[in-house]
Amino acid sequence: MPRPEKRAAIAKAALAVFLREGYARASVDVIAAEAGVSKRTVYNHYGDKENLFLSVIAETDEGMAEAFTAMLDRTLGEVTDVEAALLAFGREFATAVARSPERSAVMRLLIAEITHFPALREQWGGVGRTQRALADRLADLASRGLLAIDDPVEAAAHFGVLATSMVNNLSLYGAVPVSDERVDELVTGGVRLFLRAHRP
């Protein structure tokens, strides 16, 4: 029966180190030190480095998906002004992506390591669910006559891309600094394009 608080400390430190260094550069000794735990304990809890990595990433992805749907409810729960609501959502979405060092670092790590760890593909598939949640919201807005949408799933993909991808491209997923104003411009421009194409 391992001690859960130790396990949590290890997970937290491991995530930080993996995000900072990448898988190959991250050393288990450093993780153990940063967790305030002996290296032996790390191995007792997680077996080996690969399993530690995959476990930590899986937990993080889950948390991010939950945070996303929560944000979706918050900003698109009750909509009267479509433009304002979608702009608010887009801004928060992009900010979560561009301004949360953890979130963008997870994306970078996923992109970097997915060819080395096929198991990561399943994690990534989970993003599809979040996009379907957005699609449902958009379909709802369409059925109320606030938007003109044929295919809600496609529209959700378009919206996601217009709200976040320009920022991600510019900042390479948060690795290159981009000013708040620039982020806001890019998001606003993208959402406006979406609205222009889907006005009823």
Place this chain on the structure above:
Amino acid sequence: MPRPEKRAAIAKAALAVFLREGYARASVDVIAAEAGVSKRTVYNHYGDKENLFLSVIAETDEGMAEAFTAMLDRTLGEVTDVEAALLAFGREFATAVARSPERSAVMRLLIAEITHFPALREQWGGVGRTQRALADRLADLASRGLLAIDDPVEAAAHFGVLATSMVNNLSLYGAVPVSDERVDELVTGGVRLFLRAHRP
């Protein structure tokens, strides 16, 4: 005076190994072996691993930028049917991104390593130039009344994102296989959205 053919062989092998393994996992011994060259020769030509990496990436980026502008001229050189031309360009653009293993692997590598090598930022900045080339083309189409565009630079960013980012998101920059049909659907849908928003 080093032998240029050796240098080229090293560069080619190094690129292949870095793209396949990432920087940290790539070993100079393997690169030398794959180049059919002694390890000592690698060091005589490139000094150290970091310099080898940065040199090879720089050359590759340059080649990719050239290929992009060439493709731009080919598909958007003389346009009569805007929709057909933009669809053709979008398809070729996305195919180059999604179907060329090298191109997408370079993107993945860039994203993975940019936090470790600040020098890579300059390479990435070069992409801005390609976007401006596209902006010029779009501005031309707008001045001929074929498109309604206020800000050509912004429009170019939107187009690029709509044509490629959905494919990149789905495939994580080529790491996860996506069918040709799916790629075509995603690109077509994105370009159609662009056209709907910018019809004169």
Place this chain on the structure above:
DNA sequence: GGTAAACTACACCGTGTAGTGCAAATCGGC
């Protein structure tokens, strides 16, 4: 065919790292 420069083969050093083993210290629950 000779000469200088480039290349090869190989041994070698230092270092960093994944993972293990084990006795002693520590801690939670009774």
Place this chain on the structure above:
DNA sequence: GCCGATTTGCACTACACGGTGTAGTTTACC
């Protein structure tokens, strides 16, 4: 306060890798 499980500290193995030194071989060029 006792007992069993967990954790610790540390030593240790095995190995891979970046980088160097060198003596000898190949190559380009005159």
